[in-house]
Amino acid sequence: MAAPMNVGHIVTLSPKKNPITDDFRPHERSGHCCVADNSFLYSIGGIFYDPLEIMLMEEGDNYNPVFNEIWCYNISLNLWSKVSMRGHSPYLTASMSSLLSGNMIITFGGSGFPFGAESDNRVHTFNVRTHTWKTLPCTGEKPHAKYGQAMVLVHNHYLYVYGGCRRVPSGAFLFDSDLHRVSLQSLVWEKMRDPTKEKLKKNTTRSAMRKQAAFSDKDGEDVENDDEDEAGGNDDDGGGDNNDDDIGDDEEEEKDMYPLAAGSYRHHIVNDEERLYIIGGGTLWREVYPLDIIHSFSYATSTWEILHSHGDPDHPDGFPSPRKYHTCVQKDNDVFITGGHNGYEVFDDIWKLTLPDLQWTRLAVTLPNTLFFHAAAMTPAGCMYVFGGVCNIENNMRTAGLHRIWLYIPSLQETCWHNILHFIPQIGSMSQEQLLALGIPRMFIDRLHWDKSVLE
Template sequence: MVQDEHQSILLYVGAALLAFSLSSFFPSHKKRTQKYVFALFYTLKNLNHAGERWREVRGGLAAASQEKKRSNLRVVLLPGGIWKPKAAKIAPRRWKRKELLLGHRSPPARSGHRCVADNANLYVFGGYNPDYDESGGPENEDYPLFRELWRYNFATDTWHQMGTEGYMPRELASMSLVLHGNNLLVFGGTGIPFGESNGNDVHVCNVKYKRWALLSCRGKKPNRIYGQAMAIINGSLYVFGGTTGYIYSTDLHKLDLNTREWIQLKPNNMSCDMPEERYRHEIAHDGQRIYILGGGTSWTAYSLDKIHAYNLETNTWEEIATKPHEKVGFPAARRCHSCVQIKNDVFVCGGYNGEVILGDVWKLNLQTFQWVKLPAAMPEPVYFHCAAVTPAGCMYVHGGVVNIHENKRTGSLFKMWLVVPSLLELSWEKLLGYFPRLATLSRAQLLHLGLTQGLVERLK
């Protein structure tokens, strides 16, 4: 039985990797190559699993679906050059709740945390929950904060609280977090009481070696702030806005990651042309400009019909008028929302407008500045949550505040494909669905079965 399963795995892996490899070597025949190899992939499935049911791919997830007729396999071309049998539908931009597997722990409900993602894992750092029981009770020495780093593995659908060495920062709410290679870069944030113990250091955690270190920097560091936004652009770390807890900022700082020197950028603008002071905003960039999206203060939230952009070449702020969705207009003003970016498309979801918690999802194109409201509303409106997107284009949303009056937080994790998954990703998810015990095999066994080193790393 085990031998038969291994042979089936080899067939799946062989078809998937053959399609990926051939389309890379013969880009001019990519569509034709994917068509026939993907048809081969599903033919192999039918031959080796004649008693199984078809599965319907919903946003990249496998869900059982009855299909009796298996003859005359038909293949259709979908946007992005992805070939798929007609019987199995691809429906990106649909939410899917990731349920906790029996016997596995997960991060408690929280808000004010941050997350990033690579091909294999989602990393969740910090957070806050004033509910004593939900925060871990007497076992949580940092109550009501979470001084912890969690990793969610996409292939195995399991959470793991990472044990790390070195000094983990204590500013655990509304810090900023980015992923740079294998390193998590954490800046700023606040402890308890909010605004009384802010940070302005850059802490680095290598997720491979599970070790924290303080980045030694030169120059004048930004003020001790939280709620700022941060991004890495052309080898430099840019930090904008934030609050001390009393004063809101429009400061823009740059840290050269090679020289490790901080400088404060002084734009060539009149003060009236600067963006308003704010915190809990988000930023996007296209390599030439940094775009400020939303945010606000404790008494206001800024609109998204006009956005400010910092021009890296001219050292000036510009105001850009965006284009409304043809039917529903502009997204509501908001703060404490999330934002992820895929190339020139920016996706904004959730947040708080000062009156209600939002659950909508919007896309802004940085070339046309056109807003499009996606039909896939969030499963539950939320703010002070975190979101990250994988290199393949799948967005994960975790935690946040879901009820203002009850001050209720959630620990839910949702995913949604923002693009049509590639052939490799579809094949990989199919493989994991049919062989859930794949992660129990050793590296040597996985490599012997034909998996690439990259796919093995996703499992391990």
């Protein structure tokens, strides 16, 4: 029996046993990705580990808690299936980025275990029709290998990647604020540089060179220094200190002019026709970014800007609490975020942000439980699915729960299809000929049937 289509209400789904594979659902996980069309929800990668098991590990133990797999949820039949994959699949799938474009799942980045010991900077595609992986032969100014970044497809041409985390040779974690894009036609990467920032850096370099030259000249025995005042006078120590202080001021000014210069991790990117918007994120465990101000990048000018959003006048908080590890989905100019945490508190709330006026609205409904490191996807028809994640910050307990909420009134077509599923529960076992004889359009029949050879 199909679950109710109550708009604005969360439904916790109970998938049926798959008659072909005997699967009920994927294993509990976090750090995975989800994408969806109107027929299927796909879950890519992720991780599950037992902290106690890690503590008991001995040197040389081969332990890999990262999932190198894709699961497919048939929305019409309420069935999960693990997909048999062809080609060379990415194995660094924890905190990777993914999106669905036509029949292609596109992924970037990701980490293995231990986190950051190995990361990825390649673009991979997975054809949901042929179930084949391919690595794109990209060139140009590639991003660093990293994980926890965000990605978005702009004008169906450029893939933009922002931020993320990587481990440097010293063992420290480095968060970056780099923005790159790659053309899916030429497959050439380029780093997006803010002209304002570049001009500031050039002026800073020139100023430092002038002061260093003046500082060096006054140490010479026979050289007359016309720039002693600019360099800090005749006191050697004073000249050096002034030089350092001035450069520091320039760097602080540069940081102010370039949003999120400290880097960002586990944030999201959304977009409209003119801009990218960074939603949430943070760096260290308890460092999170607010959501009342939003950092935005203009395609036309390649410049960053800090924008102020508008709070919900009907909610006492007005704005979502600062957070990372949340989910973020978009349909047209509506953006929805769920869950996440700020280092102290895990959230179960759902908020909508309307672009481009940046108006926040708190939804009356909440997730069934608090969640972070979960994944969500929006169907073109306007239904959001939320899968997996960590539901308890104290014991790091993960879940395989699957939830659904219609955020828009379904079309008449979708409503009719839902009723057919409700009144013909055996529809999944019927042949295409039988379904066509009933007058069911082929576009809906295709939601029921798939090539059984691609299922494990």
